[in-house]
Amino acid sequence: METPPTDGRRGGPRKLSEAEKAQARNVSLRRIARLFTAHRWQLAVVTAIIVASSIVSLASPFLLREIIDVALPEQDLRLLVWLVIGMVAVAAVTSAFGVVQTWISTTVGQQVMHRLRTDVFAHLQRQSIGFFTRTRTGEVQSRITNDIGGMQTVVTSTATSIASNLTTVIATAAAMAALSWRLSLVSLVVLPPAIYLTRRVAKMRRVITAQRQRELADLNVTIDEGLSVSGAQLSKTMGTGGVLVERFTASSSRLIDLELRSELAGRWRMATMSIIFAAIPAVIYLSAGLPGTTGTLSIGTLVAFTGLQSTLFRPLTALLNTGVSIAASLALFARIFEYLDLPVEVDDPVSPVSLGHVRGDLRFEDVTFTYPGNDVAAVAGVSLDVPAGTTLAMVGATGSGKSTIAALIARLYDPTGGRVTLDGVDLRDLRLTDLSSIVGVVSQETYLLHTTVRENLRYAKPDATDAEIEDAARAAQIHDLISALPDGYDTMVGSRGYRFSGGEKQRIAIARTLLRDPRVLVLDEATSALDNTTERAVQKAFDALAEGRTTVTIAHRLSTVRNADRIAVLDHGRIVEAGSHDELLAREGRYATLALAA
CATH class of the missing domain: 1.20.1560.10 (ABC transporter type 1, transmembrane domain)
Known part of the structure; x- marks a missing residue:
């Protein structure tokens, strides 16, 4: 039996x-x-x-x-x-x-x-x-x-x-x-x-x-x-x-x-x-x-x-x-x-398009996305236009669809409806390696490899020089801390980065992304683990680096998005308001309510 x-x-x-x-x-x-x-x-x-x-x-x-x-x-x-x-x-x-x-x-x-x-x-x-x-x-x-x-x-x-x-x-x-x-x-x-x-x-x-x-x-x-x-x-x-x-x-x-x-x-x-x-x-x-x-x-x-x-x-x-x-x-x-035999859900196109010079115009055209097994769409009918070199900030309650939009920009998923374009080209028509060199993502969940700080940073750019690595660390406001360690950049970060605090890990992750010099930056709660003083320092670095780049920022703290060129307020996967900080406050709508509660 x-x-x-x-x-x-x-x-x-x-x-x-x-x-x-x-x-x-x-x-x-x-x-x-x-x-x-x-x-x-x-x-x-x-x-x-x-x-x-x-x-x-x-x-x-x-x-x-x-x-x-x-x-x-x-x-x-x-x-x-x-x-x-x-x-x-x-x-x-x-x-x-x-x-x-x-x-x-x-x-x-x-x-x-x-x-x-x-x-x-x-x-x-x-x-x-x-x-x-x-x-x-x-x-x-x-x-x-x-x-x-x-x-x-x-x-x-x-x-x-x-x-x-x-x-x-x-x-x-x-x-x-x-x-x-x-x-x-x-x-x-x-x-x-x-x-x-x-x-x-x-x-x-x-x-x-x-x-x-x-x-x-x-x-x-x-x-x-x-x-x-x-x-x-x-x-x-x-x-x-x-x-x-x-x-x-x-x-x-x-x-x-x-x-x-x-x-x-x-x-x-x-x-x-x-x-x-x-x-x-x-x-x-x-x-x-x-x-x-x-x-x-x-x-x-x-x-x-x-x-x-x-x-x-x-x-x-x-x-x-x-x-x-x-x-x-x-x-x-x-x-x-x-x-x-598993099908590849997100794959390279049969006939990929090469962008050549990347401007960084990002656009969502009536985008809908539903996670497999779910009945309710995480993002529904979203249309956004982020011109090259501008900054878009997205705010909203937890589960409103902000991180899903960030994932669609990096093409971690493909839309189930509509399309996301970069310089007018559907992201699905670009090679994944080309897209990853254009779009840099810093998420709220930081993952560091069990190796040295230097190799963690070089993971983003294998041929990076030590000078480039240190410049990226300075931009992320982490160079002084790393240099003060007994082994400096050769310090082992430990399994999943447990050698460092949450804020330090995020700044290392920011430096790793910046080392690739992406044309489009996606910051998904990238400063969520930083204290106010460090957050202000990193935000200054981001402001300098964002010049000439397209930047999409997701944050709960409204203080980090008030200077964005445009702010989109999401609720249950839909955009309910969009405009500048001052415009949204003047409307006395959802954004104004969030600002008062902050």
Whole structure:
């Protein structure tokens, strides 16, 4: 009876969805084979080596027959020496072939693994922000590490194992038939039940493997949530460390059960086959002694045949086990192909437009956007015109759509209606790399890499000089603080920047964006974590840098937007007021109400 997969978050049983069941069943072997297409010549060489090795190895039983039937009875020492030398030579040649075969096949397998890993990583890099908000971080990591890692044995050795064992089986069967076709029939009678039992075991392994990989993903999620800096801080402040340990322990226990079931699945069936295989030689000896066959076989032929029979069943068993491994690995391939088949929601255009000299005219034309799964539009019918070199400020209550508009400018999402243009060109007609060099974003959620301050800043411009890095830091009012550190710009910021305060992290992020010298600046609550004194200093830097640039500022503090050329007031995704600071105050509308409450 199968144990149902479980939800790693709650510890209870979780039923497989129909999509998951179909995914585990329907993986094209042809698609898997295409992974090896680029290496067909290496695989052809490996196949040739395997065939040659199989043919050479078949000489041993015939040499043995000659030793038993001729050399020993006739006491022909010279023939005996040559036959023994021949047997040693066969072993040496097949061993050399095996080394070369392993080297080539492992190289090919590792290259296929490398390509698979990089293809998945590159494809996920192209996914929209929506994918990452919908997907657990630990799930993504599990697909790239656990699932692809679990496929390694199959990818690196399965193809050569199939070719080697299949060639050996065919060649050995032919040699057995040449020695005695009657005894060959006795030996091969075990094949039908062996194939049937193997198919049963393969189906069991495949289901269990899919469950095990999902449990590993849940385990990764627990690790990510409990041992990241933010997760550890949350668990300590909420006192939930014990709950996390219990959750991790339960998930790990379920994983033990699945690992055991995976290893033991069908073992009693395969043990039955091993007993049958072991009994075949006894049946052969019995057959050789029956009245119809007595005297028709020499002792040497009988010994050579039983040797071949053992040689046959070893690759045959390996071939059947390889089939089981392939069937189990299909669950892993299904999970990887699921990610590779994800549609790219925000992608480069087929025929991209090059802007050349960028002026920075930004325009929203009746733009509507609804997040997937939501019924209410986050932005509805928004039309904005931000001429090049001007400043637009957006204000409004939380959830009014300000950050969504900022995300649309950076093309983190595409509008579901209307369009956003830059110098008259729809953002969807621009290359993403070109757009990222034009639009610089500083958001309220700062992310710093676990490396030095210098490398965090250089992340925005890999070829930036130290002087450029320091100039950007000065503009963001953070240079003096960095220089005062014992290691200066070579100070490690720590995981997610926990070496610095919120305001310091934001100023580093501002410097990182400014280092790219973008034509359009989007400041999404960029000064929200700064104290009043620091905010005024950074705002002065922004005012200087905004000259000649198009700047879109989102802020709750009205003091940071009063000097904007135009202010748009949003409510439930719509623009309810627009104008300058003085104009909006004179209207005594929503903006005036916000100003009085500030």
